[in-house]
Amino acid sequence: MSLQLGWPDYMVIRDENRCIKCEVCAKQCANEVHKLDSDYDKMMADESKCVNCHRCVALCPTRALKIKVNDLEFKPNANWTGSAIKEIYKQASSGGVLLSGMGNTKPYPVYWDKMLINASQVTNPSIDPLREPMETSVLLGRKPEKLEFDKDGKLKTKMPPQVKLDVPVMFSAMSFGSISKNAHEALARAATDLNIMYNTGEGGLAKEFYQYGPNTIVQIASGRFGVHPEYLNAGAMLEIKIGQGAKPGIGGHLPGEKVGEAVSKARMIPRGSDAISPAPHHDIYSIEDLRQLIYSLKEATNYTKPVSVKIAAVHNSPAIASGIARAGADIIAIDGFRGGTGAAPSRVRDNVGIPIELALAAVDQRLREESIRNDVSLVVGGSIRNSADIVKAIALGADACYIASSALIAVGCHMCQNCYTGKCNWGIATQRDDLVKRLNPDIAYERLMNLITAWKHEIEELLGGMGINAIESLRGNRLMLRGIGLNQKELDILGIQHAGE
Amino acid sequence: MKKVYADEKWCLGCGLCNVYCRTCHSETNDIVKAHNFEEPRPKSRLHVETGEKVNFALQCRHCDDPKCVTACITGAMQKDPDTGLVTNDTDRCVGCWTCVLACPFGAIVRDEDAGKVAAKCDLCVKSGEPECVKHCPNNALKFEDRE
Numbered sequence: 001m002s003l004q005l006g007w008p009d010y011m012v013i014r015d016e017n018r019c020i021k022c023e024v025c026a027k028q029c030a031n032e033v034h035k036l037d038s039d040y041d042k043m044m045a046d047e048s049k050c051v052n053c054h055r056c057v058a059l060c061p062t063r064a065l066k067i068k069v070n071d072l073e074f075k076p077n078a079n080w081t082g083s084a085i086k087e088i089y090k091q092a093s094s095g096g097v098l099l100s101g102m103g104n105t106k107p108y109p110v111y112w113d114k115m116l117i118n119a120s121q122v123t124n125p126s127i128d129p130l131r132e133p134m135e136t137s138v139l140l141g142r143k144p145e146k147l148e149f150d151k152d153g154k155l156k157t158k159m160p161p162q163v164k165l166d167v168p169v170m171f172s173a174m175s176f177g178s179i180s181k182n183a184h185e186a187l188a189r190a191a192t193d194l195n196i197m198y199n200t201g202e203g204g205l206a207k208e209f210y211q212y213g214p215n216t217i218v219q220i221a222s223g224r225f226g227v228h229p230e231y232l233n234a235g236a237m238l239e240i241k242i243g244q245g246a247k248p249g250i251g252g253h254l255p256g257e258k259v260g261e262a263v264s265k266a267r268m269i270p271r272g273s274d275a276i277s278p279a280p281h282h283d284i285y286s287i288e289d290l291r292q293l294i295y296s297l298k299e300a301t302n303y304t305k306p307v308s309v310k311i312a313a314v315h316n317s318p319a320i321a322s323g324i325a326r327a328g329a330d331i332i333a334i335d336g337f338r339g340g341t342g343a344a345p346s347r348v349r350d351n352v353g354i355p356i357e358l359a360l361a362a363v364d365q366r367l368r369e370e371s372i373r374n375d376v377s378l379v380v381g382g383s384i385r386n387s388a389d390i391v392k393a394i395a396l397g398a399d400a401c402y403i404a405s406s407a408l409i410a411v412g413c414h415m416c417q418n419c420y421t422g423k424c425n426w427g428i429a430t431q432r433d434d435l436v437k438r439l440n441p442d443i444a445y446e447r448l449m450n451l452i453t454a455w456k457h458e459i460e461e462l463l464g465g466m467g468i469n470a471i472e473s474l475r476g477n478r479l480m481l482r483g484i485g486l487n488q489k490e491l492d493i494l495g496i497q498h499a500g501e
Numbered sequence: 502m503k504k505v506y507a508d509e510k511w512c513l514g515c516g517l518c519n520v521y522c523r524t525c526h527s528e529t530n531d532i533v534k535a536h537n538f539e540e541p542r543p544k545s546r547l548h549v550e551t552g553e554k555v556n557f558a559l560q561c562r563h564c565d566d567p568k569c570v571t572a573c574i575t576g577a578m579q580k581d582p583d584t585g586l587v588t589n590d591t592d593r594c595v596g597c598w599t600c601v602l603a604c605p606f607g608a609i610v611r612d613e614d615a616g617k618v619a620a621k622c623d624l625c626v627k628s629g630e631p632e633c634v635k636h637c638p639n640n641a642l643k644f645e646d647r648e
Contacts, residue, residue, distance in 0.1 A: 017533070018533055020520065020532060020533060020536035020537055021536075022516060022517075022519070022520045022536070023516065024515050024516055024517055024520070027513075027514060027515050027516060027551075028513070028515055059515060059517065059638060061517060061520045061521070061532055061636075062532050062533050433554070434513075434554075437510065437511060437513065437639075438513055438639060440511045440639045440640050440641075442640060443639070443640055
């Protein structure tokens with residue numbers, strides 16, 4: 001089809017007065033947008049290939065480049081927007097499902113931004129975290145109903161397995177395959193030195209990563225890639241992935257091009273073969289089936305590691321969470337509809353699932369009503385963007401938060417949402433050797449360390465402001481939150497009062 | 502002595518080291534002017550070798566036994582006995598290119614614009630830390646004492 005009805009999404013704007021024709025942009029663009037035209041001795045651009053990843057912009061030594069959204073417009077129409085029309089053009093020419101990377105882009109309400117945090121004034125004075133001790137560590141795992149001590153004061157109760165985090169943040173599941181080895185290494189090293197956890201995703205675990213075991217969550221997903229007893233025992237926590245916020249109800253598909261030697265070994269699949277994760281676990285069709293898998297995993301790891309079950313935030317999450325808790329899970333991870341992904345059908349990503357804030361409040365409430373809240377820890381993810389989001393999540397009832405998009409942004413991701421093309425110019429979502437090396441894990445590790453350290457300081461400041469000196473005292477303390485611009489139904493679901501009340 | 506070492510594992514072959522080397526060795530010390538306007542055109546003193554799999558930046562190794570110094574017919578090329586730095590005195594250099602021939606690394610550049618003299622890495626003595634190292638976006642260049 002030679003007739004193209006659309007036009008490039010972006011414009012490459014080059015300041016000719018600043019361009020020195022060093023060709024750094026041309027050498028760095030995996031999409032081959034820029035090139036030096038030797039006839040004219042000028043840098044030229046083919047905008048149609050540009051994905052707006054900003055690699056050229058960031059590396060241009062004279063800041064001569066700008067990428068702008070193409071301002072060519074259709075006749076204004078509130079219903080048939082430009083993107084609605086262009087999507088039809090795209091599908092009419094390709095016949096395929098529209099794909100996207102990263103999270104939901106639609107302007108649904110972000111409830112984090114509609115909640116405000118309290119601070120102490122006069123009574124119950126605030127605490128200065130720089131002068132007084134402040135506890136930000138949390139323990140994830142089933143908590144016993146009561147503690148019993150012998151006559152010497154020693155603990156008699158056998159504690160279920162716990163995982164300790166110094167900050168209530170973990171790097172959520174991103175498989176080796178969906179992200180590069182260097183990105184994986186940076187996450188593993190940073191998690192280890194921050195004493196938090198990172199998650200293998202469903203990609204198995206390369207032998208060289210076993211050294212980070214005490215800070216590793218090993219995931220078991222529907223494809224069962226790379227799952228074997230050694231793998232299960234390599235981490236400190238296990239996670240059964242039922243669903244993912246970006247694509248609830250949908251499986252995964254790692255294209256064969258990304259399955260090189262290392263990925264093939266870690267996943268235990270032939271080189272070059274597509275890694276297809278089915279939408280459901282074919283052995284789980286009920287809570288009872290889930291219980292079987294949870295206990296199989298506990299048996300395999302001799303009841304020494306907590307088992308988490310991760311679900312996407314969907315309409316009936318509270319009832320599902322109740323079932324998961326009763327099935328014997330130690331941790332429930334809920335992933336909201338703004339969560340990221342390497343590839344998802346755009347229609348699913350943008351229209352399926354619910355916001356994590358509402359799911360979290362509803363699940364926490366349901367578990368408390370059923371008196372099973374202490375049987376599980378709650379971990380939430382799905383676009384946690386900063387430390388205030390974490391504080392709000394904990395006040396709503398979470399034990400810890402999962403971050404992935406934020407972590408990738410910290411190491412260079414510019415949210416161009418083209419992860420699925422395998423041509424990530426930042427060396428993150430790619431397996432192409434020349435691109436993978438662009439992410440030096442030493443630099444990425446340092447940036448992750450900085451981000452979480454900065455967030456820890458901010459969490460301490462916010463806690464101190466509320467007159468609270470331990471994150472555990474904030475959990476489920478919804479009186480510390482007030483809604484702003486929310487209707488009564490939303491306030492009821494969130495279990496908070498409106499600002500001014 | 503501290504020298505610039507390339508780590509080809511992380512070199513992207515982007516060529517930013519070249520851009521900053523040329524700028525540092527310009528009169529104006531301004532990237533745009535150095536590349537687009539300044540006359541004589543300043544020269545970068547390093548090469549970026551790029552290939553299918555391996556890239557690296559190469560500049561003068563400031564050898565312990567510098568062949569260029571031995572080869573120099575006018576005594577322009579000298580190794581500082583205290584700092585170990587090998588420099589070319591452009592006032593004495595006659596542009597015979599014997600040093601270019603003698604250098605086993607091909608690290609000496611012919612600067613025909615600036616009066617036919619040899620140009621080479623001086624470790625950016627004027628700015629403290631070599632500019633190529635300072636501006637490498639992927640830490641592929643290290644300025645270290647490895648002896």
